[in-house]
Amino acid sequence: MVLGRPSAVARIVYRTVKGIVFREFAELVASRHGEAVWDAMVQEVGVPSAGAYTTVGTYPFEELAALLRALSRHTGVGQAELLQSFGEHLFGALARRYPFAVAGHADLFPFLMSIDGVVHVEVRKLYPEAELPTFHVRVSDGVLTMEYRSARPLASLAQGLLRGAIAHWGGGFTLRRTDVGACDGTAADFELSRA
Amino acid sequence: MSADPREEELALLRRILARERAAREHAENLLEGKSSDLYATLGRLRGVIEELDAARRKAELHSAAKGLFLADMSHELRTPLNAVIGYAEMIAEDPAGPSVAADARRIVSASRGLLDLINNVLEYSRAESGRLELQLEPVDLATVVEEAITIVAPMALEVGVSVQRHGGDGPEGFVVVCDVVCLRRILLNLLSNAIKHTPGGAIVVTTHREADDFSITVADTGRGMDAAQLETLFEPFQQVRREVGMRFASSGLGMSITRRLVLLLGGRIDVQSAVGQGTTVTVVLPCAGPEGGGEE
Numbered sequence: 001m002v003l004g005r006p007s008a009v010a011r012i013v014y015r016t017v018k019g020i021v022f023r024e025f026a027e028l029v030a031s032r033h034g035e036a037v038w039d040a041m042v043q044e045v046g047v048p049s050a051g052a053y054t055t056v057g058t059y060p061f062e063e064l065a066a067l068l069r070a071l072s073r074h075t076g077v078g079q080a081e082l083l084q085s086f087g088e089h090l091f092g093a094l095a096r097r098y099p100f101a102v103a104g105h106a107d108l109f110p111f112l113m114s115i116d117g118v119v120h121v122e123v124r125k126l127y128p129e130a131e132l133p134t135f136h137v138r139v140s141d142g143v144l145t146m147e148y149r150s151a152r153p154l155a156s157l158a159q160g161l162l163r164g165a166i167a168h169w170g171g172g173f174t175l176r177r178t179d180v181g182a183c184d185g186t187a188a189d190f191e192l193s194r195a
Numbered sequence: 196m197s198a199d200p201r202e203e204e205l206a207l208l209r210r211i212l213a214r215e216r217a218a219r220e221h222a223e224n225l226l227e228g229k230s231s232d233l234y235a236t237l238g239r240l241r242g243v244i245e246e247l248d249a250a251r252r253k254a255e256l257h258s259a260a261k262g263l264f265l266a267d268m269s270h271e272l273r274t275p276l277n278a279v280i281g282y283a284e285m286i287a288e289d290p291a292g293p294s295v296a297a298d299a300r301r302i303v304s305a306s307r308g309l310l311d312l313i314n315n316v317l318e319y320s321r322a323e324s325g326r327l328e329l330q331l332e333p334v335d336l337a338t339v340v341e342e343a344i345t346i347v348a349p350m351a352l353e354v355g356v357s358v359q360r361h362g363g364d365g366p367e368g369f370v371v372v373c374d375v376v377c378l379r380r381i382l383l384n385l386l387s388n389a390i391k392h393t394p395g396g397a398i399v400v401t402t403h404r405e406a407d408d409f410s411i412t413v414a415d416t417g418r419g420m421d422a423a424q425l426e427t428l429f430e431p432f433q434q435v436r437r438e439v440g441m442r443f444a445s446s447g448l449g450m451s452i453t454r455r456l457v458l459l460l461g462g463r464i465d466v467q468s469a470v471g472q473g474t475t476v477t478v479v480l481p482c483a484g485p486e487g488g489g490e491e
Contacts, residue, residue: 035207035211036207039207039210039211042214043210050214050217051214052213052214052215052216052217052218052221053218054218054219054221054222054225055222056222056225056226056229057218057221057222057225
């Protein structure tokens with residue numbers, strides 16, 4: 001995954017998001033709601049990039065947040081739900097773009113356990129400036145617990161990504177989310193177990 | 196009043212196109228930057244690869260030379276040992292025979308040669324591993340040179356080589372701070388090497404002092420060396436093969452040890468040679484001893 005990581009100095013957080021997230025967000029909006037909606041959103045929020053995103057770039061998190069608010073206004077759907085839906089779409093897009101990250105994992109749990117130690121290591125090689133969230137994973141009695149911690153309030157996006165991962169490996173899992181800390185979307189524990 | 200839908204669609208398409216163009220331009224700029232970084236990194240990597248390659252080739256050559264050295268050394272050890280055993284058996288078979296004394300002398304000679312060989316190998320090993328500890332003390336240079344000449348005199352006499360000492364254009368004798376054992380070893384190595392290559396010729400040892408340094412020059416009228424031989428002169432294990440068949444056994448380590456010792460003493464060594472015109476080796480050392488241990 002390519003989203004946010006808590007800075008060592010909590011008060012100085014440079015929150016950026018990789019361009020592929022913006023590109024996929026734009027693709028999703030355009031395909032589901034039309035180019036005109038995306039165009040209107042971009043004009044409304046007046047973001048510095050003017051909506052000209054490229055997968056190899058990096059952009060401020062605030063642009064994503066502003067676009068998300070705009071989409072919520074246009075669709076009347078809550079931001080959390082939109083993020084989850086986007087996360088599900090994003091997982092498929094990432095899996096197609098970076099097949100090496102999912103290949104070799106016969107099951108969901110081994111993949112999730114490899115995110116921090118393998119996938120994010122590779123992401124950092126490709127994008128040294130990426131600010132990645134942490135996913136501490138433990139498995140006990142057949143239940144996988146993933147602790148999501150980020151500088152960005154994107155727990156719903158993580159939840160959507162997990163749903164996308166579950167679908168990628170054929171489903172059959174239940175997912176439970178517990179917000180922790182300030183309950184502002186920057187920290188959540190996810191529990192996955194076979195249905 | 197509503198705008199013309201076609202105009203609106205056209206405007207939308209223009210904005211989409213403008214965004215895509217801006218995104219492409221941004222991506223191109225980023226990729227140009229990445230490309231420059233990769234180019235620079237590639238250049239550095241090529242440099243590192245070349246260095247590693249050179250180091251590997253050197254290590255392979257060294258390893259191959261060591262292999263040859265071991266093979267030759269086995270031969271060099273076996274020859275005198277066989278002589279010792281053979282002559283000892285002859286004495287055992289006929290203890291009162293007429294050639295007992297001559298056989299005993301041959302045993303002694305072969306044993307000494309063997310001991311020299313083993314000493315050289317051990318000394319090279321110590322010098323190479325940096326385990327030599329210098330004992331610096333005032334040394335009278337003329338005395339050390341005379342002693343060395345006296346030690347090699349029998350060897351020189353055997354092959355008809357004259358060895359003389361010249362005081363050079365400096366004082367006849369002077370005291371320097373040095374490790375006398377190392378200095379003697381250097382002199383003996385240079386002299387015995389010169390004697391081996393100068394059958395029937397002459398060797399002149401010259402000492403000279405200039406400013407804070409002193410020099411010892413050993414010049415011979417021997418067979419000399421070509422450029423290829425000069426290039427590998429100080430490489431360990433390179434001498435044995437080309438010296439096979441010479442009158443005196445050689446470990447092939449003498450010049451290598453000499454260079455290591457000179458460096459340990461904080462000095463330098465220079466060799467001038469031409470085939471058929473002899474060889475001149477000059478060792479320059481600091482009069483006050485090496486600074487900070489005198490390593491390379």
